[in-house]
Amino acid sequence: MGLTDTPPPHVPSWVVPASGALLITGAISWDMCYVLMSIRSHRTKSYGMPLLALALNLSWELIYAARVAEHPLERLGFLVWLLLDVPLVYTTLKNAKHEWRHSPLVAENIGAVLTAMVALGCAANYAVADWWLSAPGTGFGDKSGKWWAGREGFDCTELAFWTAGLAQLALGTGCLAMLLVRGHSGGTSYAIWFCRALGTLTGWIGSTSLLWWYWPEAHGFFVNPMGIFLMTTCLACDTAYPFTLAVVRRSERVLSDGRLVSGISVKQSAAPIVKKRL
Template identity: 25%
Template sequence: MDFYTILGLTGGLAWTLAYIEAIRLGFAQKTFAIPFWALALNFSWELVQSAYSIRHNSFSLQSYINIIWLLFDVLILVTYFLYGKKGFKNYANPAYFIPYSLIVLLISMLIEYAFIKEFGGTDGAVYSAFLQNVFMSVLFILMLIERRSNSGQSLFLAISKGIGTAASTVLFGALGHADLANLVFILGSICFFLDVVYINMLVKAKTSEVSIKTGN
């Protein structure tokens, strides 16, 4: 097994663990554990990439990982549609919850499709994945601020996401195709920084919560 395969498996496994934790948190705490715009983009990316692999009969290790992630994202979407409306009503009429959600999913699909049409299957997948990863890292920070608690969030999920993205950054940014390396490395580094910030914020939020419960 070469270093490229090890990095690919590390990234795939770490993100898989993050998805599993998101599903567990969602059903256990009756919430959704991935910010919806990030979830919609992830779901769309995996759906478009899986469809691309099937259409062109070009399967790799990443192709099979994408299909597994797609199935997990379906379950995370279930938690969103089951429990997301209670938070949505703080900002808009609950009657708009389903139309809004479907529009976001449609926009996400169009974005992922545009990346493939513009840059091709491989480059488009890498560009969009790292851009939306930065977006996701920002949204996790905003979700922690908005919820004012660690509800639907865990260090295990945050660290797994960080490791998954870091492994992919080394794979595609340091060792990958020269045409992709600079942008991927910069985006991956930004993502890693934001993930560290989020993990630090989450630790402080958990510490504060424990202090409040114990009266310290």
């Protein structure tokens, strides 16, 4: 976002293009992540993106492609993401029954569950975008040079930073939690983690940090306590992920059909189960 911004004279002319290049690098990294995740999910008969993160990402991409993006490169990026979402959604719907055996209600209604989550995500993202773009000057600092739909004072960079940050938080924490709960690496790999982490570091953090350093009056939100919390939490999860993945892969088992399961046995409780009468 922000490819149409016109910075003040004190900002070097290369800053906005360089920030855009980092954003594109992040987008390509996420493209690779989506492709690798779909392939790995198919091979291991699992899925690699937590349901909440998938719903948030899909709804974010739908709303921003239709409501916010205006530069051709931005629209192209969202279109590619939406196309790559198709195999992600397919493998999730197809293989969720294996991962949700402990909850038949979810396993048998995964399509309805995901549809409801995406619908709620679309409503939330549309509400935020509509409020943000309803009047100029929304957000942190001076929005001079920030353009949207031919009008000045609308900062889509900050809007995307916050909304994408929440989706990143759900994805980073969700992927780590899912790995720990499952105890196997179905739907994920070191290459997937690397592409995902690189996309976060360049497309979300790197591109915005460059703008903040040279154009702080409009990008002070980057060092806002909430922004710091989002970034440090996501980076912490991405840092811990490969080490957790290494531990999980040492203990997982491969079934005859290619599925992966946890190799750590669950100890049965020594306490007797007593049924209480109501």
